Amino acid sequence: MHSFLRSLLFGFVLCLMPLFSNFRPISNLPFLSKVLEKIVYAQLLAFLDEHNILETFQSGFKTQHSTESALVKVLNDIFLATDSGNCVVLVLLDLTAAFDTVDHNILISRLEHWVGIRGIALEWFRSYLKDRSFCVKLGDAVSSSEPLVYGVPQGSVLGSLLFSLYLLPLGTILRNHSVSFHFYADDCQLYLPVNKMSSSVSTLLECLDDIKSWLAFNFLKLNEDKTEVIVFGDSVGSPSVDLGSLAHYNQKNILNLGIKMDPDLRFDSQIAAVTKSSFFHLRQLAKVKAFVSRQHFETLIHAFITSRLDYCNSLYLGVGESSINRLQMVQNAAARLLTGTRKYEHISPVLASLHWLPVHFRVHYKILLFVFKSLHGSAPSYLTDLLHWHTPTRSLRSANQFLLSVPRTKRKLRGDRAFAVAGPKLWNDLPLSIRQASALSVFKSLLKTHLFPLAF
8 A cells, every 4th residue: 555655656746847858948138138139130120121031931920920820821722732632741840949959150150141141240140149158057056157159049039030040041942842831930831732643742751851951950950759740631531642751740630830730621629629728718717707897807708718719710711610609609608707698598689789799700800801911011921922903804893893813713611711712702792992991990990890780
C-alpha cells in the first residue's frame, strides 16, 4: 500500500514539474531603448514598403494581416484546386525556438545583401545586436552572465521584423520549386495540388529537403513533433496519394493557426471544440452575473463567447446547416443568460433587441468586410489580388454598378466556398448604395442595417 502511495505521489510530482524545453528567455529592455526602437522601426518599415522587400505571404507581425486572412488565402487556393478535381497536400512546419537561434552575423548579412541597408544604418543594427548577455535564474540561484550572440530580443519592437527579414530567402526556395506557401511568424504552410492520375509529391519532397538544408545552414531547426500533413480531396472523398517519407506525419485532423481542419473541410471538430469551450465559459460567467452590471456582463459575454464564435468564422461558409445551428445554440444561450430569457421563449426578438446578428449572417458579414477592405487597400495584397471588377465587353448599365467578376466553379462544396468566388457573389447581391460606401465605418453601418431585416 505504501509503495502504491509513493508511486502515486511521484507521478503527481512529475506532472507538476515544468518542461524546461518550453521555457523562453525574458528580455530586460530599458524604456528609452524601446522608444528609440519605435523610431527605427517606423523608418525601416517605410523603406521596406517602398521597395516591396517584405515577403508577401508572411502574415505575422504585419498590419492589416491576421491568422484569418492567412487561412482565407490558403483555403481559397485549396477549394479552387479541389474544385478542379485535384487533391491538395498541406504540410505544416514549425521551427524550434526560432527567435532564439537567429545568428547575428547572418542577420547583418541579410540586412546588407537582401534588404540593402548600408553604412551608418547597418552599423546601428550591428551595435543594436552586439554586447548583449544572458544568465539563468532558478529560484534564488543566478548564474554568471555570458555573451548572447544568437537570437532577437524577446518583447522588443524590432525583434519580430528582424526575424521576418531573416527568413526572406525561404520564399525564394519555395518559389523555385513552384510550391505554394504561407508564413505566420515561424509557422509555415506548404501546399501543393496533386493530379489524381500522377499522385506524386516528389516536387514537395525535394522542396522540403532544400528547406531543411537551408535551415541547418542558418542555425534553425524544424520541430519534427509539430510537423503535420493532411490531404484534401474533392467532395467525393480524398484520393490515395503516395506521400513517401511524409506518410509518417499524415493526420486525419490538424490544428492550423488555431483552427481544426479535416480532409473534407466540414470543420466538425472545430465547431465541436468552439461549442464545448463556449458552454464551459457560459457556466462560469453565470456564477458572476449577480456581481456585475448588465453593461459589464455583456462585455464579458463578447470577450469570452462572441470572440470564439467570430474567430475565423469566414471559413464556415458552406458548412452543414447542423454545424451552424450548433454555433447558433451557443449564441442563443449567451443571449438568454444576458437577458434572463427563459429556455422555451422565442429567441429571435431577444437577438434583435440586442442587435446581435445570428451566426449565419455574421459569417456573411465577415466575408463582406474582407471584400470591402480588399477593394479599398485595407487588406493584404494576396486577398486583393483574388478580386476583379466586372468589366463587360460592351457598354452596359452594369458597367457603373461596382460589381465584381465571379469565377466559374463546378462544385458547390468546394469552388463555391473559395473567397474568390463567395466574396464577389455576396458583394454583388448588396444594394448599390452599400457597394458605393467610401469609408469602412459607413459600410459597416449600412451592411448591418441591410442584414438585420433578412435575419429576423
